[in-house]
Amino acid sequence: MRALFALFPADLSGADRVVPPTGFTARLTLLTAAAMAFLAVFALALSLATGRLAERWSEALARSATIRISAPAEQMQAQTRAVLEVLATTPGVATYRALEPAEMEALLEPWFGPDLPIDSLPLPQLIELTETSAGLDADGLRLRLSAEAPGAVLDDHTRWRRPLVAAAGRLRLLGLLSLVLIGGAMAGMITLAAQAALAANVQVIRVLRLVGARDAFIAGAFVRRFTARGLAGAGIGTALGMVAVAALPATDEAGGFLTGLGFAGAGWLWPLIIPPLAAAVAWLATRAASLRMLKGIR
Amino acid sequence: MIELQNVAMSYGGSELLSEMTLKLVPGSFHFLTGPSGAGKTTFLKLCYAELLPSAGHLALFGQDVRALGRDDIAGLRQKIGVVHQDCQFLDHLSVAENVALPLSVARRPVDTAELRELLGWVGLKAQAGALPPQLSGGERQRAALARAVMMSPDVILADEPTGNLDWEMSLRLLSLLVELNKMGKTVVIATHDLNLIRTAKSQVAARVLRIANRRLQLAGADL
Numbered sequence: 001m002r003a004l005f006a007l008f009p010a011d012l013s014g015a016d017r018v019v020p021p022t023g024f025t026a027r028l029t030l031l032t033a034a035a036m037a038f039l040a041v042f043a044l045a046l047s048l049a050t051g052r053l054a055e056r057w058s059e060a061l062a063r064s065a066t067i068r069i070s071a072p073a074e075q076m077q078a079q080t081r082a083v084l085e086v087l088a089t090t091p092g093v094a095t096y097r098a099l100e101p102a103e104m105e106a107l108l109e110p111w112f113g114p115d116l117p118i119d120s121l122p123l124p125q126l127i128e129l130t131e132t133s134a135g136l137d138a139d140g141l142r143l144r145l146s147a148e149a150p151g152a153v154l155d156d157h158t159r160w161r162r163p164l165v166a167a168a169g170r171l172r173l174l175g176l177l178s179l180v181l182i183g184g185a186m187a188g189m190i191t192l193a194a195q196a197a198l199a200a201n202v203q204v205i206r207v208l209r210l211v212g213a214r215d216a217f218i219a220g221a222f223v224r225r226f227t228a229r230g231l232a233g234a235g236i237g238t239a240l241g242m243v244a245v246a247a248l249p250a251t252d253e254a255g256g257f258l259t260g261l262g263f264a265g266a267g268w269l270w271p272l273i274i275p276p277l278a279a280a281v282a283w284l285a286t287r288a289a290s291l292r293m294l295k296g297i298r
Numbered sequence: 299m300i301e302l303q304n305v306a307m308s309y310g311g312s313e314l315l316s317e318m319t320l321k322l323v324p325g326s327f328h329f330l331t332g333p334s335g336a337g338k339t340t341f342l343k344l345c346y347a348e349l350l351p352s353a354g355h356l357a358l359f360g361q362d363v364r365a366l367g368r369d370d371i372a373g374l375r376q377k378i379g380v381v382h383q384d385c386q387f388l389d390h391l392s393v394a395e396n397v398a399l400p401l402s403v404a405r406r407p408v409d410t411a412e413l414r415e416l417l418g419w420v421g422l423k424a425q426a427g428a429l430p431p432q433l434s435g436g437e438r439q440r441a442a443l444a445r446a447v448m449m450s451p452d453v454i455l456a457d458e459p460t461g462n463l464d465w466e467m468s469l470r471l472l473s474l475l476v477e478l479n480k481m482g483k484t485v486v487i488a489t490h491d492l493n494l495i496r497t498a499k500s501q502v503a504a505r506v507l508r509i510a511n512r513r514l515q516l517a518g519a520d521l
Binding site: 017018020021203204206207208209210211212213214215216217294295298 | 346347348349350368369371372373374375376378380382386387388389390391395399400402403404405445449
């Protein structure tokens, strides 16, 4: 009697068992989900990195400004002094200082080479300033400078900052668009795999219909299987993607933009949403394919 | 329970069944006979709505099948046990799982003792864990009958259920169907086996229907 009991599986009502295991579609779904999740990790890393980059560039350039004084040699000292006095009484200015001749020489060296006779050149005087977190009124400062030092021009880096921030913003958008495209491609491939599985199991569906199975029961059996495969594949792909991102050279080692691609701090939690999202995509794609096919089988 | 009024069925433009009128009342027992290709299987398929009539009115349990959706028909099929001519199993599931399939589909718990008893009755206790392709033709038909009655349906439609069985097993299956009929189930058996019909008529008030010339006739007096 015990031997007979052993012949009966513990869960005879297990709805998922009605779908026979199909190696090809199982592997295809698993591989697709893993590959797409791997790519999604990189797209997410790109998106987050460009977001950080845009913020950093924007902040760094927004907090500094330069005043350039172009005046005849005999007025240069007086205008420089006048500018420094204006800055001392301007709200929102945290620090300011006139660049020394040696610093000016260092700035020009990349273009003109060393030993530049800086004294003999009619170079403008540069004054570097940083803003407080509250920021300064650039238009008001320009008005005061035009009154006190007519040769002084304030450059708050706006014309540099805007295109850089815009470029970083577009890169971030590109990353997000990549995520959407990856999700769409995954949905398409899982739909194809689900349709192949359904077509291969038409006879199974007919038998289930014969014994009174409703659409939701039949579709559910396929949907749960493909959702589980999508989740498992995406889990593997996400883990591999995170390892690959972690293995990229650190920013402080090389300093370039690309080496900054990665996650920072709590940003490492973001990739964890990829497997559930992939499972949701698989669920939707398989359910739509199943219900579409079941319409044709009475 | 199942009611046909002037039902016709056409395949590819030619009419296979026509002017079929019949009312299967609860507790009735019918045999369906007729030459091969007369349309017995098609008639049974109409009775569980795998096919829809091309003309006439067909109602299952008081509901017009044309007005029913797929899920409604699926729900009604849970009240109809079908023994298909070619059995139709899920080959990756064991015999026990196949027999219990109607319960799984209806999301009802499986009483393993009851399942064992049923398998024992059709002589398949030893094959409970086997896969359908491992069964002989007769064993497959017995398993199909066990699956059809597993849910204790209101109607049992059997298409040549004893075609591959020896006489002893045929009588056992007939006894099961007669017992179910005495419990109030409606039974329709399509068969060529006149001996089986004669034996059944000695046990139960069975009516014999014959499909000939595309029409349904009462043939009991001929037997």
